[in-house]
Amino acid sequence: xxxxxxxxxxxxxxxxxxxxxxxxxxxxxxxxxxxxxxxxxxxxxxxxxxxxxxxxxxxxxxxxxxxxxxxxxxxxxxxxx
Amino acid sequence: xxxxxxxxxxxxxxxxxxxxxxxxxxxxxxxxxxxxxxxxxxxxxxxxxxxxxxxxxxxxxxxxxxxxxxxxxxxxxxxxxxxxxxxxxxxxxxxxxxxxxxxxxxxxxxxxxxxxxxxxxxxxxxxxxxxxxxxxxxxxxxxxxxxxxxxxxxxxxxxxxxxxxxxxxxxxxxxxxxxxxxxxxxxxxxxxxxxxxxxxxxxxxxxxxxxxxxxxxxxxxxxxxxxxxxxxxxxxxxxxxxxxxxxxxxxxxxxxxxxxxxxxxxxxxxxxxxxxxxxxxxxxxxxxxxxxxxxxxxxxxxxxxxxxxxxxxxxxxxxxxxxxxxxxxxxxxxxxxxxxxxxxxxxxxxxxxxxxxxxxxxxxxxxxxxxxxxxxxxxxxxxxxxxxxxxxxxxxxxxx
Numbered sequence: 001x002x003x004x005x006x007x008x009x010x011x012x013x014x015x016x017x018x019x020x021x022x023x024x025x026x027x028x029x030x031x032x033x034x035x036x037x038x039x040x041x042x043x044x045x046x047x048x049x050x051x052x053x054x055x056x057x058x059x060x061x062x063x064x065x066x067x068x069x070x071x072x073x074x075x076x077x078x079x080x081x
Numbered sequence: 082x083x084x085x086x087x088x089x090x091x092x093x094x095x096x097x098x099x100x101x102x103x104x105x106x107x108x109x110x111x112x113x114x115x116x117x118x119x120x121x122x123x124x125x126x127x128x129x130x131x132x133x134x135x136x137x138x139x140x141x142x143x144x145x146x147x148x149x150x151x152x153x154x155x156x157x158x159x160x161x162x163x164x165x166x167x168x169x170x171x172x173x174x175x176x177x178x179x180x181x182x183x184x185x186x187x188x189x190x191x192x193x194x195x196x197x198x199x200x201x202x203x204x205x206x207x208x209x210x211x212x213x214x215x216x217x218x219x220x221x222x223x224x225x226x227x228x229x230x231x232x233x234x235x236x237x238x239x240x241x242x243x244x245x246x247x248x249x250x251x252x253x254x255x256x257x258x259x260x261x262x263x264x265x266x267x268x269x270x271x272x273x274x275x276x277x278x279x280x281x282x283x284x285x286x287x288x289x290x291x292x293x294x295x296x297x298x299x300x301x302x303x304x305x306x307x308x309x310x311x312x313x314x315x316x317x318x319x320x321x322x323x324x325x326x327x328x329x330x331x332x333x334x335x336x337x338x339x340x341x342x343x344x345x346x347x348x349x350x351x352x353x354x355x356x357x358x359x360x361x362x363x364x365x366x367x368x369x370x371x372x373x374x375x376x377x378x379x380x381x382x383x384x385x386x387x388x389x390x391x392x393x394x395x396x397x398x399x400x401x402x403x404x405x406x407x408x409x410x411x412x413x414x415x416x417x418x419x420x421x422x423x424x425x426x427x428x429x430x431x432x433x434x435x436x437x438x439x440x441x442x443x444x445x446x447x448x449x450x451x452x453x454x455x456x457x458x459x460x461x462x463x464x465x466x467x468x469x470x471x472x473x474x475x476x477x478x479x480x481x
Contacts, residue, residue: 024429024430026433029188029437042180064419
C-alpha cells in the first residue's frame with residue numbers, strides 16, 4: 001500500500017491495462033506529463049503513477065477518452081495531515 | 082414494416098451538418114432501425130453515450146464476414162470479401178495485427194514529423210501562390226499534403242499518386258458496383274504486393290520495408306496480408322485528412338469569426354483545440370461505425386439479437402447536446418477532445434496522431450500565409466461528397 005500522506009488533499013493512483021491498450025495516443029495528448037508510449041509498440045506507459053493534484057483533471061480526461069477503457073483511477077480524499 | 086424505415090445513409094441538407102433525419106431520430110427514439118441498400122434493417126444508435134457504450138462492448142464484432150454485418154454499399158460488401166484488414170477482425174487477431182503498427186503512428190513519432198509536414202505545407206502554398214487563380218484547393222493542396230506524407234511514411238512512390246488516387250476514389254464511392262470495386266481493390270493490392278517484394282530485396286527506412294522484412298521475411302504474415310495492410314494505410318492515410326483540410330477550410334470561410342481566431346493565434350493549444358472541434362463538427366466519416374451482435378445484448382432498453390447488425394452513427398453522436406452543449410455551433414474554443422469522429426473502442430483510428438499533426442500544421446499555416454483566401458464560388462454551388470463513404474468536397478475553388 002502506497003503512502004500518500006505527504007500530499008494534502010486528494011490522492012490519485014493510476015493503473016494501465018497494457019493488454020487492453022490499443023496505442024491510440026489519446027492519454028498522451030490529454031496528460032503528457034503522466035502518460036507516454038513505449039518505443040517498441042506504442043503501448044501506453046506511466047511516467048508517474050501518483051501525480052500531483054494539478055494534473056488530476058488531465059488524467060481524468062485521459063481515462064475518460066481512452067478508447068480501450070484501459071486506464072483505471074483510484075482517488076481518495078481522506079489523505080490530509 | 083420495413084417499407085416505412087428510413088433508408089441509410091441519409092443525405093445532408095446543410096453541407097456541414099449531419100442529415101436532419103438523424104437529428105430527429107436522436108431526439109425521438111433512443112434506438113431504431115434503418116434500411117440499407119440490400120434491404121437489410123440493422124439497428125442504429127444516435128446518442129453519444131449509446132454510441133460509445135456499444136463501440137467499447139466486447140459482445141459486438143467488426144467481422145465483416147458475419148451474415149448480419151451492415152455493409153454500407155454493394156461495392157463495400159464485395160471488396161471486404163476480397164481484402165480484409167484488421168479493422169474487420171476481432172481481438173485477439175485484430176490486436177495482434179494492429180500492434181505491428183501502433184509504434185509507427187505513436188504521438189512522439191508523429192510530432193517528430195512535424196517539421197517535415199510544415200515543409201511540405203509551405204512548399205505547396207508557395208506553388209499555389211505562384212500559380213493562377215482561382216485554383217482548386219483540393220487538387221493543389223488538400224489532397225497533396227496527406228498523400229505526400231503517407232507516401233513518405235509507407236515508402237510508396239508519390240509519382241504513382243494518380244494511380245492510387247483513382248483507385249481510392251473508386252473504392253470510396255458508394256455507387257461503385259461489386260465487380261468494379263473488387264477490380265479496383267485487386268489492382269491496388271497487385272501494385273502493393275509488387276512494391277512489398279521490392280522492399281524485401283532492397284529495404285528502406287519506411288513502414289512497408291519494415292513489414293516486408295520483419296513480417297513477410299519471417300513468415301509471420303503473408304504477402305497478401307502485408308498488401309492488405311498497405312492498402313488500408315494508404316487509402317485511410319490520405320482520403321480522410323484531405324477531406325478534413327478542404328471541408329474544414331470551407332467551414333471556416335463560412336464562419337469568419339472562427340477563422341479569425343484560428344488565423345490570429347500563436348497558441349498551439351488553441352490550434353490543437355480547433356482541430357478537435359472541426360473533427361467533431363464536420364464528421365467526414367458519415368456512414369457510421371458498423372458492428373454485429375455476437376450474443377443477445379440490451380442497448381437503450383432494446384434487446385438486440387445475436388447476429389443483428391448495429392450502426393453507431395458517430396456523426397450525429399458528435400452533435401449530442403448532452404456531451405457537447407450548443408452542439409450545432411462551431412466553436413474553436415470548445416473542449417471537444419471526447420468526440421467520436423475517430424470512432425471509439427479498440428478500433429478507434431490508428432492514424433489519429435498523424436491526422437492531428439497534419440491538420441494542426443495546415444490550419445495554423447494556410448490562413449496566415451493567404452489571409453485573403455476566399456471561396457471563388459458560393460458555398461451553395463460547391464460539389465459536396467454526398468456520394469462518397471468519406472464526406473468532403475469534390476473540388477474547392479478558391480481565390481485570394
